[in-house]
Amino acid sequence: MRVLALDIGKKRTGVAVSDALGRIASPVCVLSTDEVVSGAASWQRVLQDWEPEMLLAGLPLSLDGAEGGQARRVRRVGDAVAASCGLAIDYADERLSSAQAKRSLHDLGATEAQMRGKVDMIAASLFLQAWLDERNAAREEEGTHA
Numbered sequence: 001m002r003v004l005a006l007d008i009g010k011k012r013t014g015v016a017v018s019d020a021l022g023r024i025a026s027p028v029c030v031l032s033t034d035e036v037v038s039g040a041a042s043w044q045r046v047l048q049d050w051e052p053e054m055l056l057a058g059l060p061l062s063l064d065g066a067e068g069g070q071a072r073r074v075r076r077v078g079d080a081v082a083a084s085c086g087l088a089i090d091y092a093d094e095r096l097s098s099a100q101a102k103r104s105l106h107d108l109g110a111t112e113a114q115m116r117g118k119v120d121m122i123a124a125s126l127f128l129q130a131w132l133d134e135r136n137a138a139r140e141e142e143g144t145h146a
Contacts, residue, residue: 001018002017002020003053003055003056004052004055004056005057005124005125005131006036006078007057007094007121007127008033009120011032011033012030013031014030014119014120014122015124016121016124016128022132025128028046028050037081053088054088054089055078055081055085055089056090057074057075057091058074058092058093059074059094060074060094061095065093094123094127101123101126
């Protein structure tokens with residue numbers, strides 16, 4: 001199942017996608033959040049190019065796992081985007097994914113300016129990969145108990 005992940009920020013939304021088997025996450029692009037919410041042509045093109053079966057949005061939980069105002073905003077935006085696309089949506093913990101994405105880009109020698117356009121889509125691919133890994137591990141465990 002192909003899953004499209006969204007790292008929904010106030011200004012930008014990072015987009016990542018899984019392969020058709022739901023095993024590997026890859027960064028796709030960064031769009032303005034307004035483009036995604038309004039269903040702009042750029043967002044429609046992403047949907048047409050990747051044909052996802054569901055959406056996964058990163059939920060910015062606090063370090064103790066609680067949902068604050070930012071998480072509630074992401075849920076509102078994510079639910080609206082999913083409804084407009086006719087797709088199911090799930091939410092994944094995205095704590096520290098942006099910091100990890102920045103660290104990875106920094107390790108590759110990227111400058112702050114070069115990172116700005118990439119962090120969001122890499123963060124989306126990181127929490128998507130963690131979600132896929134967890135889901136696939138649970139499936140494999142179910143198979144061993146069957």
